[in-house]
Structure formats: structure tokens, C-alpha cells
Amino acid sequence: MPTIADKGRRMPPSPIRKLVPYADAAKARGVEVLHLNIGQPDIETPQVVRDRMRTLDLKVVEYSHSAGLEGYRRKLAAHYTAQGIAVSHDQIIITTGGSEALLFGFMSCFDPGDELIVPEPFYANYNSFATAAGVKVVPVRSTIDSGFALPPVKDFEALITPRTKGILICNPGNPTGYLYSRAELEALREIVLRHDLYLFSDEVYREFCYDGAEHISALTLPGLEQHVVMVDSVSKRYSMCGARIGAFVSRNKELMATVLKFAQARLSPPTFGQLASEAALDTPASYFTEVIGEYKQRRDLLVEGLNRIPGVKCPLPKGAFYCVAELPVDDADAFCQWMLEQFHHEGRTVMMAPATGFYSEPGPGRSQVRLAYVLHKDKLRQAIDCLAQALPQYTAVRKGAVAAGSV
Amino acid sequence: MPTIADKGRRMPPSPIRKLVPYADAAKARGVEVLHLNIGQPDIETPQVVRDRMRTLDLKVVEYSHSAGLEGYRRKLAAHYTAQGIAVSHDQIIITTGGSEALLFGFMSCFDPGDELIVPEPFYANYNSFATAAGVKVVPVRSTIDSGFALPPVKDFEALITPRTKGILICNPGNPTGYLYSRAELEALREIVLRHDLYLFSDEVYREFCYDGAEHISALTLPGLEQHVVMVDSVSKRYSMCGARIGAFVSRNKELMATVLKFAQARLSPPTFGQLASEAALDTPASYFTEVIGEYKQRRDLLVEGLNRIPGVKCPLPKGAFYCVAELPVDDADAFCQWMLEQFHHEGRTVMMAPATGFYSEPGPGRSQVRLAYVLHKDKLRQAIDCLAQALPQYTAVRKGAVAAGSV
Numbered sequence: 001m002p003t004i005a006d007k008g009r010r011m012p013p014s015p016i017r018k019l020v021p022y023a024d025a026a027k028a029r030g031v032e033v034l035h036l037n038i039g040q041p042d043i044e045t046p047q048v049v050r051d052r053m054r055t056l057d058l059k060v061v062e063y064s065h066s067a068g069l070e071g072y073r074r075k076l077a078a079h080y081t082a083q084g085i086a087v088s089h090d091q092i093i094i095t096t097g098g099s100e101a102l103l104f105g106f107m108s109c110f111d112p113g114d115e116l117i118v119p120e121p122f123y124a125n126y127n128s129f130a131t132a133a134g135v136k137v138v139p140v141r142s143t144i145d146s147g148f149a150l151p152p153v154k155d156f157e158a159l160i161t162p163r164t165k166g167i168l169i170c171n172p173g174n175p176t177g178y179l180y181s182r183a184e185l186e187a188l189r190e191i192v193l194r195h196d197l198y199l200f201s202d203e204v205y206r207e208f209c210y211d212g213a214e215h216i217s218a219l220t221l222p223g224l225e226q227h228v229v230m231v232d233s234v235s236k237r238y239s240m241c242g243a244r245i246g247a248f249v250s251r252n253k254e255l256m257a258t259v260l261k262f263a264q265a266r267l268s269p270p271t272f273g274q275l276a277s278e279a280a281l282d283t284p285a286s287y288f289t290e291v292i293g294e295y296k297q298r299r300d301l302l303v304e305g306l307n308r309i310p311g312v313k314c315p316l317p318k319g320a321f322y323c324v325a326e327l328p329v330d331d332a333d334a335f336c337q338w339m340l341e342q343f344h345h346e347g348r349t350v351m352m353a354p355a356t357g358f359y360s361e362p363g364p365g366r367s368q369v370r371l372a373y374v375l376h377k378d379k380l381r382q383a384i385d386c387l388a389q390a391l392p393q394y395t396a397v398r399k400g401a402v403a404a405g406s407v
Numbered sequence: 408m409p410t411i412a413d414k415g416r417r418m419p420p421s422p423i424r425k426l427v428p429y430a431d432a433a434k435a436r437g438v439e440v441l442h443l444n445i446g447q448p449d450i451e452t453p454q455v456v457r458d459r460m461r462t463l464d465l466k467v468v469e470y471s472h473s474a475g476l477e478g479y480r481r482k483l484a485a486h487y488t489a490q491g492i493a494v495s496h497d498q499i500i501i502t503t504g505g506s507e508a509l510l511f512g513f514m515s516c517f518d519p520g521d522e523l524i525v526p527e528p529f530y531a532n533y534n535s536f537a538t539a540a541g542v543k544v545v546p547v548r549s550t551i552d553s554g555f556a557l558p559p560v561k562d563f564e565a566l567i568t569p570r571t572k573g574i575l576i577c578n579p580g581n582p583t584g585y586l587y588s589r590a591e592l593e594a595l596r597e598i599v600l601r602h603d604l605y606l607f608s609d610e611v612y613r614e615f616c617y618d619g620a621e622h623i624s625a626l627t628l629p630g631l632e633q634h635v636v637m638v639d640s641v642s643k644r645y646s647m648c649g650a651r652i653g654a655f656v657s658r659n660k661e662l663m664a665t666v667l668k669f670a671q672a673r674l675s676p677p678t679f680g681q682l683a684s685e686a687a688l689d690t691p692a693s694y695f696t697e698v699i700g701e702y703k704q705r706r707d708l709l710v711e712g713l714n715r716i717p718g719v720k721c722p723l724p725k726g727a728f729y730c731v732a733e734l735p736v737d738d739a740d741a742f743c744q745w746m747l748e749q750f751h752h753e754g755r756t757v758m759m760a761p762a763t764g765f766y767s768e769p770g771p772g773r774s775q776v777r778l779a780y781v782l783h784k785d786k787l788r789q790a791i792d793c794l795a796q797a798l799p800q801y802t803a804v805r806k807g808a809v810a811a812g813s814v
Binding site (some may be wrong): 001002004005006007008009011012013014017040041042043044045049050053054055056057058059060061062063064066096097099100103107108109110111112114125128129132133134165166196197198226227239240241242243244252254255258259261262264265266267268269270271272273276 | 408409411412413414415416418419420421424447448449450451452456457460461462463464465466467468469470471473503504506507510514515516517518519521532535536539540541572573603604605633634646647648649650651659661662665666668669671672673674675676677678679680683
């Protein structure tokens with residue numbers, strides 16, 4: 001039997017999905033599982049998209065240009081430009097989700113062994129794409145006490161080696177919901193220029209900012225035309241994760257020509273998804289007002305509820321639809337599994353993503369979980385109730401187990 | 408300015424699309440360009456797919472399972488089983504086109520520097536996915552004189568090294584249209600077992616076999632449960648290239664678990680495309696009877712027409728919708744460019760794919776082109792007329808240029 005490749009073995013399993021078998025078993029027992037573990041919004045896809053798809057009648061479902069439908073790219077460039085991000089359609093390559101933009105970018109920019117500094121905790125799949133491209137992720141730790149702000153410049157400088165080739169940020173952040181300030185982005189700009197690095201900015205949650213906070217795209221930072229890659233996606237913006245449409249955006253011509261070669265190899269991004277995404281650009285502003293208002297209410301409800309539970313700490317995020325909470329447990333992985341295997345409150349339990357998957361090594365993540373507020377407020381209230389009941393129970397069970405010597 | 412990665416630099420540009428700027432210029436001059444260069448069929452997508460897409464109204468366009476919608480996988484497994492390829496739904500991972508299946512497979516099976524033997528000429532993008540995964544493609548030459556039959560076993564044996572980890576075939580073949588016989592597949596089976604190799608079988612053209620010839624899937628070869636990967640796609644079968652839906656099919660559990668990790672990193676294959684592909688499984692048999700009949704007529708018309716042109720040689724392919732022809736020119740790349748830049752006949756010219764892109768190094772491909780018969784028969788007749796006019800003209804021009812010393 002031929003062997004599995006080393007890279008295949010090292011590929012990390014999804015930390016967001018690894019508890020799925022326990023959730024399935026809970027459901028089989030009749031327990032309702034509240035999914036706070038995954039960023040699959042329940043918000044409806046805009047009506048303009050649904051209308052477009054219904055009236056679509058493609059005689060032949062053809063390949064598009066490898067860089068994406070030109071009409072869509074032109075309309076998207078106009079959309080960005082109207083948002084203050086001045087780009088032209090040839091500075092955009094449409095990808096199969098933000099995922100493919102990251103993979104193509106990593107393969108085009110980084111040689112095996114090159115180092116990419118990423119503020120931690122970070123989106124778990126960055127590790128996966130780095131593994132696929134042979135890139136070494138070097139974490140720079142942000143802390144819950146600072147609300148997951150950008151670590152100080154000296155922390156970055158301490159990590160720079162001759163192999164450092166880039167910095168990757170997610171803004172606003174998954175899993176933390178942290179939104180970088182202008183001062184923080186200026187600090188990043190200085191480091192990037194000083195060491196001639198690529199700056200990858202994952203901005204797929206750009207629209208979702210709260211409390212009047214302003215999102216600043218890395219593409220608006222002056223003097224970084226050759227350095228910045230913006231990764232985008234329609235998945236969360238229009239609540240259409242299944243369309244699998246993203247974008248690789250850069251003003252670096254040589255880099256665009258390189259990424260296009262990867263894009264040509266896989267021929268074309270999905271045609272249906274591109275047509276849906278093009279239609280989505282006509283989504284009225286009122287849709288976003290409503291959706292952002294809804295997410296803000298959910299955020300407030302969840303974060304306030306969490307902080308009311310004794311021993312739980314959760315900073316208030318300014319963007320995206322996630323938060324990272326510290327729980328009074330020593331092993332959040334075990335606690336999350338226990339919630340699915342042993343616990344229910346009024347027939348319900350909560351599925352969460354243990355934060356260890358968002359850190360490059362065990363450490364502060366051990367007591368933390370990521371929660372997505374993509375469910376209806378009633379469900380979020382139920383989830384808070386569950387957690388408020390579960391934590392003292394779990395502590396008592398653990399103490400009993402320790403006392404009985406069975407740990 | 409940060410540098411481009413070595414892998415990015417080595418990534419080959421698409422040989423099928425590299426002449427596009429010349430074609431665009433010809434069109435701008437008012438010349439009609441007959442596209443025999445690319446396998447984008449003009450055949451209509453089945454009506455069941457179009458009906459399904461029109462009645463679709465997804466409130467939320469959600470992610471599917473990373474391995475694909477379970478309903479689709481179950482229906483696809485039943486479809487394969489009915490074709491004599493007995494597999495279950497958990498032996499299938501739905502991918503974003505056959506392209507992604509190849510990439511995930513290469514990354515899961517092969518370490519950088521591992522060698523993959525591929526009968527040549529081969530689909531150009533195999534080189535791209537190999538470059539992306541760091542795999543070394545080792546070509547084994549098939550010849551136009553044998554109609555591109557499988558090279559003899561001794562040719563494979565001569566190429567086996569301690570780094571040889573797999574063999575990749577395309578059956579029926581792109582670019583040659585060659586369909587492997589049972590004896591040829593048995594020969595491959597022996598080599599694979601003797602050296603414990605993976606056998607990747609790209610079977611995306613499986614339905615398109617002519618003259619009563621039978622397609623034999625590698626998955627039906629006994630004793631290769633741990634070795635065979637079948638790569639599939641709906642692109643050509645249902646004339647829906649833009650859906651970007653393929654499949655990675657294997658009975659090797661460890662390999663499936665590894666590929667699933669890559670699939671999880673990119674979250675989900677396209678949801679719209681999966682729903683279209685699920686609907687496509689209800690395509691009536693009459694659709695294929697009609698389409699295969701049409702392709703057969705086109706093949707006969709094109710291949711006979713080509714062989715009537717003095718100096719042109721083109722074996723009759725038994726499958727797919729391509730053929731490789733040898734032309735009386737010493738540099739098919741230059742000739743294809745000249746056809747677009749300098750030539751037209753009655754306002755038309757032909758775009759072809761120079762075969763050099765399908766060989767790993769210059770050689771026999773220098774005088775060969777790949778032609779796709781995905782256009783209406785009237786267009787194919789016009790294309791043959793063009794070539795019959797162009798070849799003597801080109802020869803005369805070249806002779807004149809040589810005489811004038813300007814070459």
C-alpha cells in the first residue's frame with residue numbers, strides 16, 4: 001500500500017469541525033445543538049441574488065475567464081472604488097472563495113521554509129494553507145487582556161529573520177472580532193516597508209463593523225502598492241458562503257501575473273457563483289443597515305451574557321461576528337466535548353469551537369473558545385443559559401473526579 | 408519590492424490560452440476565429456439542470472459538507488455503481504472541478520521531489536498541479552505512429568526510481584483522444600502492484616467513446632483498492648464546465664481521510680454547482696445518445712478532413728473530443744501564431760493549441776497541434792478549409808523568408 005505524503009500527514013484537521021461526531025450523537029439522542037461553533041450565518045441572502053438565479057437560463061454553463069467574468073470584475077472594481085479602495089478590474093482575480101486567494105497568494109509569494117508572521121489567535125485554516133504551500137507560520141501573540149489588539153511593533157521585530165517574507169492579518173478578525181485602528185495599520189506599514197514584506201490583509205468581514213467604528217483597508221495605506229494583497233469573499237457579506245466566490249486584489253503587476261498562472265491551471269472560478277456575486281453588488285444599502293444592526297444586537301446580547309457568567313471573560317469585539325471568551329476551565333477542548341456528550345439544559349446544549357485550534361501551540365487557547373453570533377437572539381439567549389448552567393456543573397464534576405482519583 | 412516565489416516563477420503559463428492576445432487582435436480586425444484550441448463544448452447543458460436552477464430558491468446559500476452534499480454523493484455513488492464502478496458515498500469527495508481533485512490528490516500522495524510517470528503528450532495542467540505540489544513529472548513517450556497507445560511496460564520500468572510514487576493516466580485521453588484497452592490497463596495494474604504506486608486515472612471524458620468501444624475504469628481493476636484514485640468532473644459530461652464540480656474517488660480510507668483535511672481547509676465545494684450536478688444525474692440516456700452521435704460525426708469529419716490535407720497526419724481517436732495532428736511545419740507554435748496574425752480565408756481563421764504545451768520538453772510536439780471538435784460541423788468544415796489553404800501558403804512564405812535570409 002503506497003504511503004501518504006508527509007504534507008498530507010501534517011495537514012491539520014479542522015478544529016471547527018472536529019467535534020461534529022459528538023454533535024451528531026447528541027442530536028441522535030434528541031438534544032438540540034446550538035451551533036455557535038461555525039460562521040454559517042442564518043441571515044438571508046439578498047433578494048436580488050435569489051431573483052437573479054431564478055431568471056438565469058444558461059444554455060451552456062461555460063467556463064469564465066480564469067481571472068473571472070470581466071463584467072463582474074469591472075463592477076467589483078467600481079464597488080471597491082466607491083468604498084475608497086481605488087482599484088481597476090485588472091487588479092482583481094476572482095477566486096473560488098477567499099480560501100483559494102490565500103492558497104494562490106501563498107504559493108506565489110512564499111517559498112517552502114519562508115516565514116509568515118500572523119497575529120495569534122488566528123483563523124485556523126491559515127495553518128492549512130501554509131502547510132499546503134510549505135510556509136512556516138510564525139505567531140505573534142495578542143492577548144485577551146488587551147482585547148486582542150495588535151501586538152507592539154517590538155514583538156514583530158523580535159520575530160523577523162532572514163526568512164520572514166510576509167505578515168498576514170485578518171481585519172476585522174476571525175476569531176477575535178478585533179478591528180485594527182489607523183495607528184495599528186500605520187505601525188504594520190512601517191514594519192512591512194522596513195523589511196520589504198508582503199502584507200496579506202484578509203478583509204472578508206469588512207462590512208461588519210459596530211459602534212460607528214471605521215474599517216480601514218490595507219489597500220488604502222500609501223506606499224504599499226507592491227506589498228499589499230487584499231483577500232476578499234462574498235461568503236459572509238451577502239450570507240452566501242456556498243457561492244464560493246472570493247477575490248485576490250493587488251496592485252503588484254508581477255504578482256498578479258503569477259497568481260493568474262495558478263488561476264489558469266484550475267481554468268475558471270464557479271460561473272453560477274460569479275453571476276450570483278455580480279447580482280449581489282446591487283444589494284440595497286438598507287440590507288446592510290438591517291443586517292449590521294441585527295449582528296450588533298446579537299453581539300451585545302452574547303458578550304454581555306457571557307460576562308455575567310462567573311469566571312467568564314469576553315472582550316467586546318468591534319467587527320466580524322465572532323468573539324473569543326475565556327472560560328473557568330483548564331481544558332476547553334474537553335469542556336466543549338463534555339457539553340456535547342454529557343450535558344443538556346432543557347433539552348439543549350451548545351457547540352463551540354475550542355480556541356486551541358486558533359493558536360499555533362497550546363497555551364492561552366486552552367481555556368478559551370470561539371463563539372459565532374450567527375444565530376437568532378432567542379437561540380443566543382438559550383446558549384447563554386446553557387453555559388451558565390453547564391460551567392458550575394462541569395466544575396463540580398471535575399472536582400468530584402479529582403477527589404475520586406479518576407482523572 | 409518583495410520577490411516572487413520560485414514556485415510561482417516556475418508555474419507554467421497555460422499553453423491553451425497563451426495565444427489569446429493574437430486571437431483578440433484578429434477579432435478586432437474583423438476576422439472570425441474558429442476556436443479549436445479549447446475544450447469548451449457548444450453542446451447545451453441538459454434541460455433537467457436548467458429547470459432545476461430556475462426553480463431553485465435558496466433562502467441562505469449555505470456551505471455544504473466539506474466532502475460535498477451527502478445527497479449528491481449518495482446519488483453519484485449509485486450512478487457509478489450502475490455503471491459497474493461499485494463505490495459508496497464515503498469513497499467520494501466532491502471537489503471544485505477535476506482540477507482540485509488532482510491538486511488535493513498530489514498533495515496527499517506525493518512529497519516534494521517524488522516522481523509521477525505520465526504518458527506523454529498529456530493534459531498541460533498536470534504540469535501545473537505537479538509544480539504546485541512540488542512533484543516531478545516523468546514523461547513516458549507515446550507516439551503518433553502508434554496512435555498514442557500506452558507505451559510498452561519496459562518503457563515504464565526504465566523510468567522507475569526509488570522516488571517513483573505514482574502513474575497518472577487520462578482515459579480517454581486529453582489531448583490524444585486515446586482510449587486504453589483492457590490489456591493496457593492490465594499492464595498498468597502489474598506495474599502499479601510491482602512497485603506499490605498510486606494510479607491516478609483521470610476519467611472525465613468517460614462517456615465519450617466511439618465505434619462501440621468500451622471504457623474501462625481503473626476502479627474496476629482488481630487488487631488496486633489501495634492504489635487507484637479516479638478523478639472525475641461534470642464539466643464535459645453535461646457540458647457544464649462553469650459549474651466547477653468534480654470528484655475524488657478512492658477506496659483507500661487513509662487517503663480519503665487525508666484529502667478530507669485539504670477539503671475542510673477550503674470549507675466547501677460550490678453549492679449551486681453541486682445542486683446543478685445532482686440534477687444532471689437525471690439526464691435521460693437519449694441526451695448522451697444524441698451528444699455522442701454528434702461528437703462522433705464531428706470527429707469523423709475533422710479527422711478525415713485533416714488527413715486529406717497533404718502532409719497532415721491525424722490518428723482516429725476512440726474517445727474524448729480532441730485529436731493531435733502532425734502538420735508539415737517545423738514549429739507549430741509559430742504556425743498557430745501566424746494563423747492568427749497573418750492569415751485568413753474568407754474572413755476566417757483557426758485557433759489551435761500548439762502541442763508543445765502537452766509535452767514536458769520540445770520534441771515531437773514541435774510539429775503537432777491539439778484540435779478540439781466542440782464546434783458545429785459547419786464550423787469544422789470551415790476550419791478544415793482554412794487549414795488546407797493556410798499550410799501551403801505558410802510553407803511558401805517560410806521558403807521565401809529563408810531565401811531572403813530573413814529567418
